[in-house]
Amino acid sequence: MRFKVVFSYLFFALVSFSQRVELKTIDPIMCFNDNNGELTVIDDTNWIQTYSVRGKLISRTRIIEKAVSITELKEEFTPVFMHKKLHFVERGCGRVLRFHQGVLERIDHSFSHRNQYGALVVAYHDTIYCVGGYGFFTVKDHVTYFDEGLGQWFLKNNSFKIQHQILEPLYVKTRNSISVFGGLKVREMLNEKESNEINGKVLEFNFNSKSWRYVGKLNEHLLDYMHGRIFTNGQILIARNEILLFKFGKNKVHIIPFDKTTHHLYKFQGKMVVNRLVRTTNNIYVNFIDFQNEVDFLKANSSKVIPLFANQNNSKKENHDYIIVFVVLLVVLLLLLFVLFRLKRKKATSEIPNEVHDLLQIWIMSADFSIELSDINELVAYDNPELETLKKRREGLLKRLKQYMIEQHKFEEDEVFYTALSPRDKRIKLFILHPKVVKWYNKVK
Numbered sequence: 001m002r003f004k005v006v007f008s009y010l011f012f013a014l015v016s017f018s019q020r021v022e023l024k025t026i027d028p029i030m031c032f033n034d035n036n037g038e039l040t041v042i043d044d045t046n047w048i049q050t051y052s053v054r055g056k057l058i059s060r061t062r063i064i065e066k067a068v069s070i071t072e073l074k075e076e077f078t079p080v081f082m083h084k085k086l087h088f089v090e091r092g093c094g095r096v097l098r099f100h101q102g103v104l105e106r107i108d109h110s111f112s113h114r115n116q117y118g119a120l121v122v123a124y125h126d127t128i129y130c131v132g133g134y135g136f137f138t139v140k141d142h143v144t145y146f147d148e149g150l151g152q153w154f155l156k157n158n159s160f161k162i163q164h165q166i167l168e169p170l171y172v173k174t175r176n177s178i179s180v181f182g183g184l185k186v187r188e189m190l191n192e193k194e195s196n197e198i199n200g201k202v203l204e205f206n207f208n209s210k211s212w213r214y215v216g217k218l219n220e221h222l223l224d225y226m227h228g229r230i231f232t233n234g235q236i237l238i239a240r241n242e243i244l245l246f247k248f249g250k251n252k253v254h255i256i257p258f259d260k261t262t263h264h265l266y267k268f269q270g271k272m273v274v275n276r277l278v279r280t281t282n283n284i285y286v287n288f289i290d291f292q293n294e295v296d297f298l299k300a301n302s303s304k305v306i307p308l309f310a311n312q313n314n315s316k317k318e319n320h321d322y323i324i325v326f327v328v329l330l331v332v333l334l335l336l337l338f339v340l341f342r343l344k345r346k347k348a349t350s351e352i353p354n355e356v357h358d359l360l361q362i363w364i365m366s367a368d369f370s371i372e373l374s375d376i377n378e379l380v381a382y383d384n385p386e387l388e389t390l391k392k393r394r395e396g397l398l399k400r401l402k403q404y405m406i407e408q409h410k411f412e413e414d415e416v417f418y419t420a421l422s423p424r425d426k427r428i429k430l431f432i433l434h435p436k437v438v439k440w441y442n443k444v445k
Helices: 002-014 070-076 294-300 316-346 354-365 373-380 387-409 435-444
Strands: 019-023 029-033 038-042 047-051 057-062 077-082 085-090 096-100 103-106 120-123 128-135 138-147 152-155 170-173 177-181 201-206 211-217 231-233 236-238 242-247 252-257 262-268 271-279 285-293 304-307 417-421 429-433
Touching: 029 070, 029 077, 029 262, 070 077, 077 120, 085 128, 120 170, 128 177, 152 387, 231 262, 236 262, 242 262, 271 294, 285 294, 354 373, 354 387, 354 429, 354 435, 373 387, 387 417, 429 435
Parallel strands: none
Antiparallel strands: 019 285, 029 038, 038 047, 047 057, 077 085, 085 096, 096 103, 120 128, 128 138, 138 152, 170 177, 177 201, 201 211, 231 236, 236 242, 242 252, 252 304, 262 271, 271 285, 417 429
């Protein structure tokens, strides 16, 4: 066994790499910026070093002040780049840290949600998103986003219902959407033996429509290679026995034997960044990074290619049969379309988020449907926060109500509530619920 490891190390040392960097720490924090191909490494000495995709050291900065220890940062947070700055999102969602000018500071006014473990943490159009994840005995398809101004997390989905399971997925970003695939599927969260099944669905979340759609199904032969995941990043998966490089747009997957030394693997515009941990003959672990061309990487590792999606070899006859079935179904659907459309429009929406429901209940029960900001303290002052935090929570709750009414029920921004000065004290601002909202609330409740 030792001979194999040493031979593997020597083999990789002899291969022609464009650049190699040896690290001082065997278990550093690594974050890859998939917008520019830069790799950031944080070792246990509080130094942050950033390399280009060609292996050039771009910057080296020391963490002067930090909100959490390096150990907690490594174990409890996921690194992600946004606005070209390094951020960290708490696993399970909640706390958010940002590194800027030597200071690792906390920038949220949230709390540890513990509701999206195993979620995809990704930056999209300069916003941090948590996609899916597990919490409270449920695997979700919720897409939550971090509002920098309020320092709070909000739900992006149009629907509050859970329709899919998304857990530790791979992903590919497009102009207006993100597609996820190859995640885990859980049958019973109380039975750990059932938590390693691969989810064969390919799903797409559109940021404009704020909803999910089913794209297709993974090749069933591909699923056999995806068990025992060790590392995932974008379209790369290191599994128990293979490394899988997905080419989503080209509908193919390169399957490479896993040499047991690779810990992290990243790809950017034909360049590969490979992090390896190797034990030498003296039982000393050496951690290093190789910066290599993708073509050279594939040549140095024997691989095979299989289709990503299922059913890619259908005959013309099968396609013809599908067309016939589609036409028949279309005729049937057209006969029912008008009726279904009317039923859908008449269906009253009664699923109101708890925080919105509690706020509306206080508002409806108030005199003349008007409240002061202090009237909603009971909803946001659950942990005796400081005054500034209390103000931001109240503003965030009002914003959440307006967002919900606009996105879910097509209200205009000025049709939710408006403000006026109190007749008894002109220094006090009243928030008055719009009659249209009162009418809607009485109807659905």
